[in-house]
Amino acid sequence: MKISNSSSEPVKIIGRVHKALTPQASLWSISVWLLSLIIALPIIVVFASIFFPSEDVWQHLIDTVLGVYISNSLLLMTGVSAGVLLIGILPAWLVTFYRFPGRSILEWALLMPLAIPAYIIAYTYTGLLDVAGPLQSLLRESFDMRYGDYWFPEVRSLPGAIVMLSLVFYPYVYLLARAAFLEQSAAALEAARSLGCSQLKAFTQVGLPLARPAIVVGLSIALMETLADYGTVQYFGIPTFTTGIYRTFNGLGSSIGATQLAALLMIFILSLLLLEGYSRRKSAVFETGYRRLASRERLLGSRLVICYFVCVAPVLLGFVIPFTQLVVWALVTFENIFNASFFQLALNSLILAFLTAFFALMLALFVTYAKRLYGGFLNEASIKVLSLGYAIPGVVIGLGVLIPFAWLDNQISAYTLKSFNFNMGLVLSGSIFVLIFAYLVRFLPIAINSVDSGLAKIKPSMDEAGRSMGRSPLTMLRRVHIPILRGSLLTAVLLVFVDVLKELPATLLLRPFNFNTLAVRTYELANEERLAEAAVPALTIVLVSIIPVILLSKSMARSDYKNDEITRT
């Protein structure tokens, strides 16, 4: 069993340099760099805008709102970090290592909030808890009070937003923490317990540190989602970078100003990623070959009660209550919305999600495996650059994608016009190709993160063993790594699929004619303040997303048992 810090540096470096010099390495690595450049193009376009200072706009921003944007973003990040860590880690631990009635249901139920877009939760809770909503109205009627006579937490506020976002994003931490706990060797924990470690100590001093890389990944995904969120903060009236970007773009008519704000936002993210990478560098954690599901302890008495509270509350607040509200609304407006065009909507969403998830998986494997095989600063840098895509608000990615593709299209058109006297018109822009590309820019980081953290847990000695038996890297990938990685791969596919279903801003900007998705429909209806009608497409997104969520959870549990068999032979 090995929890190692970087061992024998010189040997490793020599090995890596040697690998990097082989022709396959060059080919593969170059492809990776090219790929990251292409995918990073929108990001580059956004960064390039820094060099076109629109001083006027910046001075105004600095004078008035920039400070507020920064402080609110920082507060949100801090609050949501605390929120998702508190809500996500404990249930993961309890569900993995303890036995209690309802455990197997809670195991996948805790993932449910993933199926609901953040702004939908914001809308539903506002509908429920706002001054004009049913709860406060009931309060006022029952006790004969007017507004102002009683104290009630204001849901549309910064703390409110922190709670909303924590409820929606904790599953990322839960998911990755649980995967880490599951894949840990039970031996480590058993050893700890046999040496007299209390349960608490086993958790804090053995289990948690082992799972730290995965938890940090989950946390960074949650934070990037938080910084990129627009719907919730806009609805709650909280000025942040994203609302500022939209406002500058729309109000001041300055797309340069908007992209510069976006560049600033990305610098935030970059520092986050650097911090995360730094913390991971310090400890390389490998799983051992010996994986056995720890026998689960039964929970009784007061511990059982606490356990239920910790595990059930997130599901209740993050899923059950919003879901019920959506169902109630949908039942009222059902007939108006459900028709042939609605099915077309659903089909569009599903096709987009499926295609994107597929490509994201292929690309993620391509990129992370290259890093594993050939290492090198540039491969790592490529991955970091690609990760930035996650933090850029949809509208900016949309612009960043639209500009180069439109340019390309116009060039192609000009060329065909000159050579063949035939105007091609716009071929790429306005097709779903561009849309999927934008999605990849935005969501590839999720797939990469997931695959990367899964790969990181496989010992290099396994690669070396395979190579010594004469297997090429590709064969190794297919027959050794992918089967072991199945959980991470499925996580990657699931997360990308669900995120594409929910995606809004880039879709609005880039979608082809007569092409709508469920998310766009929900947003349009919610924007026209027809929340009850928005519930139908919203509910469809949720229902469709639930299936992959359950599938994932089941497969994670199943791979448990399968690995038992593999490792026993």
Added chain:
Amino acid sequence: MNLKTVVSFVLGFFWLFMGSVFAAEVNVYSARGEDLIKPALDQFTRDTGITVNLITENASALIRRIESEGVNSPADVLLTVDAGRLYRAKEADIFQSIDSEILKSRIPVAYRDIDDKWFGLSLRSRVIMYDKSRVDASELSSYEDLANPKWRNEICIRSSSNIYNQSLLASLIAHVGAGAAEEWTQGLVANFARSPQGGDRDQIRAAIAGQCKLAVSNTYYLAGMLISDVEADVEVAKQVGVFFPNQAGNNESERRGAHMNVSGAGVVKTAPNKAEAIQLLEFLTGDFAQKFYSEVNNEYSVRSDIPVSDVLRGFGDFKADSLNLDTLGRNNESAVRMADRAGWR
């Protein structure tokens, strides 16, 4: 399933979506929500056989999209919900002048561009709505009065990020000057009952719930609530009074009338289907479409011969501000900055 099959599937999907239609068609970029415009467009297709391809998004993004698509942009018509955006589109040089007698005869001069580049299709007013049980109409007078300290903590209004508020502020800048408008904005912000959140209908609901006494909103929102399927909304709307500001006063400025805004459209310079685009604009000023705007969307028609819907008639007659609508666009940026300085989120 081998790699070849998968790849051909994928390519097949792409091809499906990239195919184009060869019948007569017109491509519309609309800032108007789909539901609010589609029925009229469908009728247009039934009448003329021309297919309408629609895409909806907010106006700024659409303008950027048309700009970056350049010469090959498929956009024929740009439809917006605010005059300020029409102005901006014209400034970005994406419209072309249209010579149409029909449009000129149907639309009053005040509601179309002087260079025939954009045309107003429907009107709305941004007015003061109040809780009838707690406020008497005699307490209200003008937009300027909203900054009066007597309304401290009593005003609900949405974010200044919203174009309707920006245009309202733009019109104020034009009427009372930048200095007075700056003071007014600060006074208004001091009177907020709560930090701006939600849309216009949320402001109305908050007023009835008791969080504030006044709400600023467009006329069609309240009208929509009055005829809504949702019981709660109807209940709330019945308790709301509508006040058209600046109807009376001591001088020209105070008597100028209620702030008007226009939703309109123009033909894009690089339109591939220009003739069809003009046909569409003429249709949208025709009887069917104008009646649709009036009765279904509860807006005021640009044509004086189209009757106002029953709901709107209930709001009463009023004098409309005849300010040149270009001004709303010209002052838009100053309005946004003014709002930023005053802390109007």
